[in-house]
Amino acid sequence: MTLMVRDEADIIAPMIDHHLSQGVDLIIATDNGSVDGTAEILEGYAAEGRVVLLHDPVHRKQQGVVVTQMARDAASKYGADWVLNADADEFWLPRLPGRTLHDVFSEIDPGIRSFLVNVIDMTGPPALVGTGLQRLVYQDLRTVEEMNAVGLHAHSTPNAVHVGDPNVSVVQGNHLVSIGSQGAPPPELEIEVLHFPWRSWDQFSRKVDNSGRAYLNSSGLKPSPNHHGMRDFHRLQDGTLYASYLFRHPTPEELTAGLATGSFALERRIADAIVSPVADVAVDAEQSTHERAFGKVISGLEFQIRNLNSGLSDKTELTIELSDRISVLTEEIASLTRQLAESAAASAHIQELYDALHNRKVVRAVDQVAEAISKHRPRR
Known part of the structure; x- marks a missing residue:
């Protein structure tokens, strides 16, 4: 697994522990100039030999270049059969319970070369501070129309998985790779990602500011009009992001109604298996x-x-x-x-x-x- 991370101290340890317990053989991580203790947490795992730690303190939108190099190293230096390019707020799992990533990848035909993995956004009550793994226990399955109504453009884009290849290229965001797909795993071997992008106001506002300033520092890089990060960055500058952050989270009444209609689904696999490092502080x-x-x-x-x-x-x-x-x-x-x-x-x-x-x-x-x-x- 490759991982480029910046200021994710509230979630990086449980994320790494989860994937190591799922049978990921090695995590190649690049710290992008973190100042919140993330780098020190990664150094602890590197000292134990469970993470290969690299550093790239430049704050521009160079994720595609950095992840591409890590993915190539995974094949050329470490002999990876499969490579998962992940973010710190993602927890990868087999879709069916009772199996690990190691189990299913040992059975997936490498002849399919690459395939897409569905990314499911997790939601629940908002908080000022906190990792929130026991709070954000609902799969967000709202329609595009429902998402638009709360100021969101769409759900997260699927991630690309690929076989180890020293010449692979990974597109910014980890959603596309240069290796063409020759099929998809059968249903019993499908993978999915549980995504925790809005864990607390403290984490979310810092992430938005970091991402927006990185775009501003990247000459020649123009985000699309629908780019969610830059829309949130403009809201942060306007002083309206906190209102938007709260509004995108469903109320208890909306959760109850959404569970009945299928807009939300209870999801406790992560909540029941992993302790949140940072306690929640309610709004x-x-x-x-x-x-x-x-x-x-x-x-x-x-x-x-x-x-x-x-x-x-x-x-x-x-x-x-x-x-x-x-x-x-x-x-x-x-x-x-x-x-x-x-x-x-x-x-x-x-x-x-x-x-x-x-x-x-x-x-x-x-x-x-x-x-x-x-x-x-x-x-x-």
């Missing part, structure tokens, strides 16, 4: 209610803006209609702010959020609409 319930309300408004506004941008070229009437909708949303934000400001305990923080939202998001959105209308309104 403030009253403040959480206020922030979630902002998150809902923000998500609605962003959805309107995305629709507007996708149809500006030849949809003048739609542009004008969305302009009216954004005006209504702006009024709703002002009304909501006035209501929330009546709560003395939350008023100062709410005003800060409103100012950030109004000055950066709404004004920007209205300016976009005004420009669009001036370009596309029919001349009389």
Whole structure:
């Protein structure tokens, strides 16, 4: 297994322990200039001979290059039959219980060369701090429409597994490799990944800031408009990311309803097997209610803006209609702010959020609409 990691001290030890217990023979890890103790944890495993530890402190989006070299070394230096390119917040498992990764990979036909593994995002109640393996015990199976409604673009993309090859290339994100697939494992040998990307506000906000600044430091690298990390980075800069973080997590009522409809599924394999190194610190319930309300408004506004941008070229009437909708949303934000400001305990923080939202998001959105209308309104 290859692993490029930065500032994941809250989860890196259980992640490594899990995969070693699953029969992964060797983990080649590159620490990307961590400052939170991650490197020291990795050094402990390296001293025991269970991890080959490398260092690359450059903070640019060079994951594809670094992982490619580790994957090539896995074959040329360590004789790997199969290579799994993982992230620190991923736990790889056989889909069927009672077996290990070593069991299934010893039976998978190497003639298929490479195949994709489904990545399942895990969710549950939010927290200020904490690893959250006993809290995030629900597979997030919401539809794309349901994801969009809470400000998310889509679920995580599948990961690529490949046979050991000294000439392999791994694409940024570990989702594609240069080795063409010749098939897929049979159902009884399928692999899946349980993904824990939003373990706490402390971890998530730091990850977003690290990732966004790495993109800004990478000249010539332009993220796609739907890049989830950069959207969250802009939210962090706007002061609205905490509201978005809370809103994307289901409430207890939403979890109950989602379990009945199939939007969520209980998943305790990791929770029951691994202890979380960092204890959870719950969010403030009253403040959480206020922030979630902002998150809902923000998500609605962003959805309107995305629709507007996708149809500006030849949809003048739609542009004008969305302009009216954004005006209504702006009024709703002002009304909501006035209501929330009546709560003395939350008023100062709410005003800060409103100012950030109004000055950066709404004004920007209205300016976009005004420009669009001036370009596309029919001349009389």
